[in-house]
Amino acid sequence: MILEDSVLEKEISQAVIRRMPRYYRYLGELLDEGVERISSGELSERMSVTASQIRQDLNNFGGFGQQGYGYNVSFLYEEIGKILGLDQNHNIIIIGAGNLGQALANYMKFDRLGFHTIALFDVKEELIGKNIRGIEVLHVKELDHFVKTHDVDIAALTMPKSSADDIANHLVSLGIHAIWNFAHVDLSIDAKDVVVENVHLSDSLMQLSYNIVKNK
Amino acid sequence: MILEDSVLEKEISQAVIRRMPRYYRYLGELLDEGVERISSGELSERMSVTASQIRQDLNNFGGFGQQGYGYNVSFLYEEIGKILGLDQNHNIIIIGAGNLGQALANYMKFDRLGFHTIALFDVKEELIGKNIRGIEVLHVKELDHFVKTHDVDIAALTMPKSSADDIANHLVSLGIHAIWNFAHVDLSIDAKDVVVENVHLSDSLMQLSYNIVKNK
Numbered sequence: 001m002i003l004e005d006s007v008l009e010k011e012i013s014q015a016v017i018r019r020m021p022r023y024y025r026y027l028g029e030l031l032d033e034g035v036e037r038i039s040s041g042e043l044s045e046r047m048s049v050t051a052s053q054i055r056q057d058l059n060n061f062g063g064f065g066q067q068g069y070g071y072n073v074s075f076l077y078e079e080i081g082k083i084l085g086l087d088q089n090h091n092i093i094i095i096g097a098g099n100l101g102q103a104l105a106n107y108m109k110f111d112r113l114g115f116h117t118i119a120l121f122d123v124k125e126e127l128i129g130k131n132i133r134g135i136e137v138l139h140v141k142e143l144d145h146f147v148k149t150h151d152v153d154i155a156a157l158t159m160p161k162s163s164a165d166d167i168a169n170h171l172v173s174l175g176i177h178a179i180w181n182f183a184h185v186d187l188s189i190d191a192k193d194v195v196v197e198n199v200h201l202s203d204s205l206m207q208l209s210y211n212i213v214k215n216k
Numbered sequence: 217m218i219l220e221d222s223v224l225e226k227e228i229s230q231a232v233i234r235r236m237p238r239y240y241r242y243l244g245e246l247l248d249e250g251v252e253r254i255s256s257g258e259l260s261e262r263m264s265v266t267a268s269q270i271r272q273d274l275n276n277f278g279g280f281g282q283q284g285y286g287y288n289v290s291f292l293y294e295e296i297g298k299i300l301g302l303d304q305n306h307n308i309i310i311i312g313a314g315n316l317g318q319a320l321a322n323y324m325k326f327d328r329l330g331f332h333t334i335a336l337f338d339v340k341e342e343l344i345g346k347n348i349r350g351i352e353v354l355h356v357k358e359l360d361h362f363v364k365t366h367d368v369d370i371a372a373l374t375m376p377k378s379s380a381d382d383i384a385n386h387l388v389s390l391g392i393h394a395i396w397n398f399a400h401v402d403l404s405i406d407a408k409d410v411v412v413e414n415v416h417l418s419d420s421l422m423q424l425s426y427n428i429v430k431n432k
Binding site (some may be wrong): 014017018019020022024025048069083084085086088090098099100103104106107109110113115116117153154178179183186193195197199200201202203204205206207208209210211212213215 | 431
């Protein structure tokens with residue numbers, strides 16, 4: 001049950017990775033219920049996916065299961081946590097301290113997963129100095145100094161789309177390698193080593209609306 | 217260039233549908249720039265997807281292109297809008313008037329797409345009666361009456377996950393068929409004709425964190 005480097009190094013599809021947080025969530029719930037081990041069949045029923053899908057997904061990372069024993073819940077929970085990088089802390093800054101930025105800063109759940117918001121930035125004078133759960137809203141003009149003097153892993157972009165591209169590229173030039181983009185625009189970032197995760201809320205709404213119409 | 221019913225009736229994969237809002241967005245930008253027609257090659261370059269992907273995607277809906285002419289931008293924009301149900305208005309109620317609920321109610325962009333928030337609901341007394349862009353926060357105890365006396369198409373769930381399942385099933389019993397779920401839980405809804413679109417923010421953050429670790 002030891003992860004081999006060769007297994008971890010192979011390219012795993014983003015579709016598989018997209019399913020991992022869900023495994024992590026269900027395993028966490030099992031842990032809370034005091035369940036120590038679970039068969040792929042039981043896990044399959046609970047998660048409404050096939051047992052073969054579960055085995056295939058987890059085989060990407062070297063398996064974790066033992067024939068006739070099933071999965072050790074806390075071991076699997078921890079290993080998936082490591083795969084997802086949750087054994088590390090990640091500091092987040094939020095650019096745009098409007099409702100959405102404040103909503104993100106308020107999610108205590110993110111802290112429990114190791115994602116800590118350490119500052120918000122905005123240009124609106126009435127927001128500067130505001131305090132959200134002890135996290136301060138700073139003026140954007142302090143951004144450069146802040147990033148240079150703090151350990152920032154992720155920048156969340158929750159400001160209007162018109163300035164998203166400029167800010168994103170500026171953040172990358174300051175050495176930030178991960179962008180959580182809520183602005184409704186595809187960012188054009190030249191640097192190859194920057195990862196971007198988009199949350200396009202209106203796309204999600206359109207997907208819903210397509211299914212409403214299709215269902216009628 | 218006429219859509220045939222037979223074409224529309226076949227099952228189109230959700231992966232294709234997920235790409236449609238992006239086409240819609242790019243075509244809208246082209247319209248704003250006054251571009252009347254575009255070849256699949258030019259569109260491909262602009263969107264950073266292959267021309268063959270574009271042709272394949274649009275062929276699911278009957279094509280839209282003419283050999284040697286390319287795509288008529290405004291026609292394609294409107295047709296994709298219809299496919300996505302954007303030629304209709306959709307009324308939204310938001311359950312949970314915290315920061316996230318207020319952020320959603322504040323997005324004027326949704327209105328431009330035909331998604332109109334008509335009320336927010338909460339249980340916190342200090343929020344009841346609050347007004348967001350003219351949209352009122354009502355007490356959850358008024359929910360039943362409101363839904364029965366208004367045309368509600370979509371319920372957005374932005375309250376804590378502990379009550380999400382109960383509220384979702386209650387909304388379905390009131391006749392709501394579409395749920396936009398921000399609560400970090402898989403809803404268990406028995407009714408077959410209900411569509412659910414999930415926005416799991418912490419899953420998105422974990423996906424980002426996986427890619428950060430992989431990139432190191």
